[in-house]
Amino acid sequence: MLFNSLHFIFFLPIVVLLYYLIAHKYRWALLFIASSYFYSVFYLPYLFILYAVILIDYVCGLLIEKNEGRRRWWWLLASIISNIGLLGYFKYTNFFIDIFNEIAPLVHVSKHIKNLDIILPIGLSFHTFQSLSYTIEVYRKKQKAEKHIGYFANYVLFFPQMVAGPIERYDRLGNELRINQRLSYDNISHGLRLVLYGLFVKMCIADNLAPLVDEVYQAPQNYYSSSIWLAMIAFAIQIYADFYGYSTVALGAARILGIHLMDNFKQPYFAKGIQDFWKRWHISLSTWFRDYVFFSMGGSRVKTFRWIINVLFLFALSGFWHGANYTFIIWGLLHGIAYLLDKGISNYLPNQIKQMKLYSILSMLVTFMVVVIIWVFFRAKDLTSSLVILEQSINYGFEAYKHIEVSWIPLSMLGIFILFEIAILDSRIDNWIASKHITFRWLVYGLLTMCLLLFSGIKSIPFIYFQF
Amino acid sequence: MGCAFLMLVLCLVLSNFIYEKYYYRQDLKESDAEMLLKLDSLQYSSDVLYFAESSNATLADDDTCLLTIAQMIDSLNPEKVVAIDHGAIHAKTYKSLIENIKEDAKVKTLIVTLNMRSFGANWIHSKMETALMKANVMYEQIPPIAKRVKLAFNGFDNQNDQMRGHVMEDHWRHDYIHLPDTFPYKNVRTWDNAVGGANVLDFTTPDGDWDMPRIELATSYIKTYAFSIDTKNNPRIKDFDEIVEIAKRKKLKLIYNLLAENTEYADSLVGKPLTDVMKENAQMLIKRYTDKGVLVVDNLSVVAGEEFTDKRWTSEHYTQRGRWTIAKNVANAMSVK
Numbered sequence: 113m114l115f116n117s118l119h120f121i122f123f124l125p126i127v128v129l130l131y132y133l134i135a136h137k138y139r140w141a142l143l144f145i146a147s148s149y150f151y152s153v154f155y156l157p158y159l160f161i162l163y164a165v166i167l168i169d170y171v172c173g174l175l176i177e178k179n180e181g182r183r184r185w186w187w188l189l190a191s192i193i194s195n196i197g198l199l200g201y202f203k204y205t206n207f208f209i210d211i212f213n214e215i216a217p218l219v220h221v222s223k224h225i226k227n228l229d230i231i232l233p234i235g236l237s238f239h240t241f242q243s244l245s246y247t248i249e250v251y252r253k254k255q256k257a258e259k260h261i262g263y264f265a266n267y268v269l270f271f272p273q274m275v276a277g278p279i280e281r282y283d284r285l286g287n288e289l290r291i292n293q294r295l296s297y298d299n300i301s302h303g304l305r306l307v308l309y310g311l312f313v314k315m316c317i318a319d320n321l322a323p324l325v326d327e328v329y330q331a332p333q334n335y336y337s338s339s340i341w342l343a344m345i346a347f348a349i350q351i352y353a354d355f356y357g358y359s360t361v362a363l364g365a366a367r368i369l370g371i372h373l374m375d376n377f378k379q380p381y382f383a384k385g386i387q388d389f390w391k392r393w394h395i396s397l398s399t400w401f402r403d404y405v406f407f408s409m410g411g412s413r414v415k416t417f418r419w420i421i422n423v424l425f426l427f428a429l430s431g432f433w434h435g436a437n438y439t440f441i442i443w444g445l446l447h448g449i450a451y452l453l454d455k456g457i458s459n460y461l462p463n464q465i466k467q468m469k470l471y472s473i474l475s476m477l478v479t480f481m482v483v484v485i486i487w488v489f490f491r492a493k494d495l496t497s498s499l500v501i502l503e504q505s506i507n508y509g510f511e512a513y514k515h516i517e518v519s520w521i522p523l524s525m526l527g528i529f530i531l532f533e534i535a536i537l538d539s540r541i542d543n544w545i546a547s548k549h550i551t552f553r554w555l556v557y558g559l560l561t562m563c564l565l566l567f568s569g570i571k572s573i574p575f576i577y578f579q580f
Numbered sequence: 581m582g583c584a585f586l587m588l589v590l591c592l593v594l595s596n597f598i599y600e601k602y603y604y605r606q607d608l609k610e611s612d613a614e615m616l617l618k619l620d621s622l623q624y625s626s627d628v629l630y631f632a633e634s635s636n637a638t639l640a641d642d643d644t645c646l647l648t649i650a651q652m653i654d655s656l657n658p659e660k661v662v663a664i665d666h667g668a669i670h671a672k673t674y675k676s677l678i679e680n681i682k683e684d685a686k687v688k689t690l691i692v693t694l695n696m697r698s699f700g701a702n703w704i705h706s707k708m709e710t711a712l713m714k715a716n717v718m719y720e721q722i723p724p725i726a727k728r729v730k731l732a733f734n735g736f737d738n739q740n741d742q743m744r745g746h747v748m749e750d751h752w753r754h755d756y757i758h759l760p761d762t763f764p765y766k767n768v769r770t771w772d773n774a775v776g777g778a779n780v781l782d783f784t785t786p787d788g789d790w791d792m793p794r795i796e797l798a799t800s801y802i803k804t805y806a807f808s809i810d811t812k813n814n815p816r817i818k819d820f821d822e823i824v825e826i827a828k829r830k831k832l833k834l835i836y837n838l839l840a841e842n843t844e845y846a847d848s849l850v851g852k853p854l855t856d857v858m859k860e861n862a863q864m865l866i867k868r869y870t871d872k873g874v875l876v877v878d879n880l881s882v883v884a885g886e887e888f889t890d891k892r893w894t895s896e897h898y899t900q901r902g903r904w905t906i907a908k909n910v911a912n913a914m915s916v917k
Contacts, residue, residue, distance in 0.1 A: 118735040155743065231742055315732055558587055565595040570607060570731040572714070572738045 113153040113271075114575070115361040116315055123150065124307075127271075128368050136292040140262040143289070147269035151234075154275075158233035161198065162274075166265045168194045169243045170258070173250045177257035184251055191247035195240040202232050207436030234578050235275030237433055241400055243268045246282045248404055255282050263289055272365035276358050276577045278376040278396035285373070293370025305542040306364025309532075311568075312560045314357025317529050318576075319569025320522035321350040328516055329491055332501045339516040340505045347491050348484045349526065352381065354576045355394070360541070367542075375540065379533055381483070384475035386447065386454040389483060401430055424448040434490070439498055443489040450482055521567050528563065596725035604724045611731065612666075612711060613718035619664055619677055623685035627659035628914075631674045632693040634667040635839055635896035640889040645900040650691075652907030657914060659689070668708040670698040671819035676719035678826050690827060691910060692820075694836040694869075694876065695896060696861055699809050699816045701751035701768070705744045713737045758808040758860065759853055772802045775850065797892060798849040804894045805846060806854055809861050811868070824872045836869050836876045837910055838862060839896045844885030877913045879906050 113119050127146045134142060152159045172191035176184050206227045213224055246267065249255035258264040267286045268274070293299075328335050328343035335343075359376040366373045376396050383389035390398050409422045424445060431444020458466070465471055485502070492498035536544040545553050608614055622629065630636065630650035637648040647655070650663035664677060674692050681687060697703055713736040717727050730736060739747070752768040765771035775798050783791045783798070811817050820836070827834040847855045862880045869876050887902035888895065898906065 114734055116733055118730065118733045121733065229745075231746060319732075554583070554587060557584075558591060561588065561591045562595055564732070565591060565725060565729065566599055566603065568732040570610065570714075570728065572710070572731075572734055574740070 113150045115358060115365075116311060119153065124365055124368070131293075131369055132295045140260070140266055140289070143266045143271075144262055144269065147266065147271040147274060150271035151269070151274060154234045155231065158231075161202075161233050161236070162239060162269060163265075165195060165198065165240060165243050166261075166268050169247050169268070170261050170264045172247050173257040173264070174259070176247060176250045188247055188251040191244065195244045199236055199240050202230055202236055204436045205230060238277050238279055239268050239274055241397075241433075242277075242279045245279070245400060245404065246286075249282060258282070258286060270366070270371075272362040272369075272371075273373055276355070276362070276575060277394075278359060278362070278374050279400050280373060280396070285371070288371045291370070296370070299367055299370050302542040302546065303364045303366075303368030305545050306360050306367060306540075308364075308557065308560050308564075309541040310357045310360030310362075310364055312357075312564055313353045313360060313529065314575070315568035316525040316563050317353035317522075318350045318357060319571065319573045320525055320567070321346045321353070322569065322573040323571060324516060324518060324522065325350055325491070329493075329497070329501070332497065332504050334514050335504060336515055337505050337508050339514065340501060342516055342518070344484050344488060344501070344505065348381070348480075348487050351487065351490070351576055352377075353529070354573075358575050358577065364542075379537060381480050382476060382533075382537065383479050384472055385458060385479055386450040386482065387458070389479055390447075390451065397430065397433070401426055405429065420452060423452060427451065438495055439489045439492060442495070442498075443486055446486045446489065450486065525563065525567055528559070592725060596723050599728060600724045607728060607731070608718055611715050611718050613715040615664055615666055615677060615715075616680065616719055619680055622662050622664065623681050623687045625660070626662040626687055628653075628657070628661040628689040628691060629681075629687050630661055630663045630665070630691045631677065632663060632665040632837075633669050633695060633698075633896070634665070635693060635695070635898070636663050636665040638889065638895075638897040640897075640899040643900040645904075647900075647903070649903050649907050649910075652904055653691070653911050653914075656907060656911035661691075668703075668706065669712060670695070670703065671816050671823060673712060673716060673719070675819050675823050675826065676716050678823060678830075678832075679721060680719060681830055681832070683830070687832070689833040689835065689914070691835045691837055692823060693896075694820065694838045694865060696839065696841055696858065696865070696880070697804055697894065697896065699814055699861070700804055700807055701748050701755060702804050704815060705748035705751060707741045707744060709744065710736075710738050710740075752803065755807040755810075757806055757857060759857065763853055768803060768806050771806055772799050775799050775802055793892070794849065797845075800893055801846050801850055801854060805841070805858050806850075807861075808857060809864060811864070817868075820869065821872075824869065824874055828873075834874045835910065835914065836865075836874050837906070838865060838876055838878050838880055840879045840881065840883035840898065840902065840906060841896065842883075842885055842888045842894065843881045845888070848885075875913055877910050879909055882906065882909060 113123060123146075127142070130142055131139060148159055151162060169191050172187045172194075175187040176191075179187065209225045209227055216223060246255065246258075246264075250257050258267070263286065266289050267280070267282055270280075270285065270289070273280060273285075325343050325347045328339055329347070332340060332343075356377045363373050363375070374396055376394060378392040378395070380389050380392035383392050406422065406426050409425070410418065412419060414422065427444040427448030428441050429444065431440040431442070431447075434440045434443070488501050489495075489498045492501055532541065545556055548556070605617070608616060619629075630653065632649065636650055639646060648663060648665075650661055650665070654661035666673075671692070678690060714731060717730045717736050720727060720730075722730075749769070752772070755768045756766060757763070757768070757771070765774060775795070783795045785791045809817065824834060841858060843855050843858060846858060859880070862878065866876045866878055882905050883898055883902040887899045887905075889897040889899060
């Protein structure tokens with residue numbers, strides 16, 4: 113079920129109503145049914161894949177806790193192989209078939225394998241990672257194994273965040289799900305503010321920019337460099353608004369049920385460096401990779417060369433997590449290189465310079481532009497298209513090129529969005545609105561509602577991160 | 581709570597006013613739903629509305645007569661006949677549009693194309709369906725701002741292409757064919773696989789190679805026509821049934837124009853079993869709707885194979901001679917009854 117659907121607008125109040133009406137001991141069952149229904153709206157058969165993930169990790173968690181020594185490791189390995197195996201089959205099979213088909217003729221193998229007709233279950237990368245974090249934590253003895261399969265199932269299935277995160281940890285979400293939440297004005301009002309703002313960001317910003325981006329990216333060779341730059345910047349804003357909007361609705365929906373999810377974004381385009389950017393962008397994934405991959409490779413305690421390799425590997429892996437395409441790996445690697453350069457430069461720069469206002473502004477601008485350029489590899493359909501876009505971005509003055517036309521609607525929506533983002537700097541929209549006078553609050557609600565009614569995109573653009 | 585409700589109502593009323601005045605027409609255009617504007621004006625200036633997909637206006641390259649089928653019927657009929665047409669639309673769209681015909685409209689007769697292909701999985705689950713369903717929202721009889729909300733909040737069938745492909749495959753596996761028990765294939769997929777595997781029919785070139793274009797064309801005919809219309813579950817049956825009810829309610833005379841299909845090619849490529857299925861479906865449709873009081877014009881086999889403009893795939897696109905044949909049949913039927 114999509115957040116920006118009529119279906120969800122009716123679904124959420126019904127679930128909330130039942131949630132607060134029924135006794136706490138039955139709530140897990142309600143959430144389980146509601147979450148299963150939420151997911152089944154996408155494609156019912158794939159719900160059983162999720163159930164398989166739940167069952168395997170539930171059993172593995174118990175067995176890891178029960179056993180000692182080598183056996184613990186084997187059960188953790190079983191969990192890792194099951195999760196990564198599922199992810200690998202659904203997400204990467206065709207990618208590796210393509211590689212085989214490309215390499216086969218070079219080594220004189222005449223066999224050609226046909227691509228499989230596989231639909232990637234929505235959000236598989238998210239819930240396998242979330243589930244996996246639980247078994248790893250149990251293995252590390254930082255988390256007790258969950259005995260109640262219902263609660264564990266809800267940890268993996270919890271509908272507000274099951275398909276696109278934030279990727280939660282059991283010590284946070286699992287425990288929150290067990291608390292007897294009481295109906296409170298605070299939770300409802302904060303939750304609704306987040307839902308309203310999240311929908312505004314997704315539907316009025318991301319969905320209005322998407323047609324412009326799609327038009328240029330479909331045939332970049334036809335456009336002036338100014339239009340290419342416009343599309344590149346528009347995509348950077350689109351993907352942020354798309355994912356941030358989704359995450360904000362997720363936070364809001366969970367908050368209405370009294371559950372606090374982690375913030376996945378902290379205004380990443382105000383970051384002063386790539387290191388800072390990764391502390392603000394898709395925080396739940398960055399911390400997942402840091403805690404379970406980077407630290408396992410030795411973290412920062414290894415020698416410099418090894419550390420550089422580890423950082424590059426981590427970023428490439430993060431890119432590959434996003435999609436089965438070379439472009440995603442390159443996107444990750446470029447971020448890795450930018451991260452290393454940023455780290456290197458900031459180590460050598462004197463503190464006096466770093467504290468200058470001009471330095472902060474310049475760092476912010478440079479970071480934004482670097483991120484915009486690297487996004488090209490993320491958005492373009494293949495490597496060739498990425499290179500065409502970058503080439504066109506510095507190719508001036510050929511008369512046959514077209515200019516992209518931008519209507520006033522996305523621009524004015526963007527203006528409102530930027531004002532909000534500046535206003536809520538170092539805060540969050542729900543807290544910021546709560547701190548204002550009641551008249552101002554209702555004006556904000558009215559403005560956001562009117563924008564949604566009149567200026568939301570109507571092209572049904574799916575959430576970009578659903579495909580991951 | 582009261583304050584929130586009041587604000588929401590105020591926002592809706594204000595938005596509806598602004599939207600209808602400034603942006604509604606733009607959204608009709610963006611949703612490819614401008615037929616509604618056409619219908620709004622034509623229902624007051626014509627006697628007969630001809631609802632059709634691309635069969636109405638597609639011409640052959642060497643046509644000297646550039647009239648559409650509706651224009652041809654108009655020229656053969658004393659009443660003014662105009663078309664409301666758009667590529668790939670089907671009975672669900674017709675139904676929504678017909679609901680928009682007002683009581684005081686001049687129009688008294690509706691001719692609706694009864695396209696047999698539109699009953700098949702190919703068309704029901706086509707990639708065009710999302711766009712069509714989106715346009716359909718704009719034809720609904722609700723306030724303009726409500727249409728916009730439905731579009732923005734995905735209040736229509738908007739499955740992606742890959743998902744539609746899966747559903748289509750599933751449909752083919754369960755699309756049973758009512759032929760004598762001696763016929764070995766029980767559903768579209770098994771028949772298609774057998775012919776596609778070139779095991780059933782002799783599809784070889786004089787050199788002894790597989791004649792791939794012919795094999796592909798034959799399988800495309802099977803996928804398009806080899807099904808017995810399930811009158812209980814086929815969505816098009818439901819739509820055409822509802823059109824009958826709407827026409828009765830609005831006191832409009834209804835004519836179903838059963839379009840010509842290339843039965844000649846179907847016979848030469850796949851053989852009698854396929855044309856038998858097509859004819860059986862046609863007879864079922866004619867009987868079903870004649871019993872409901874609709875005038876059904878049977879054009880199934882009236883156009884010769886060479887009068888179809890598309891030779892490499894199935895369509896209802898005719899040369900001028902084909903279009904005249906159909907137009908004359910419809911005009912004759914109109915004059916008789």
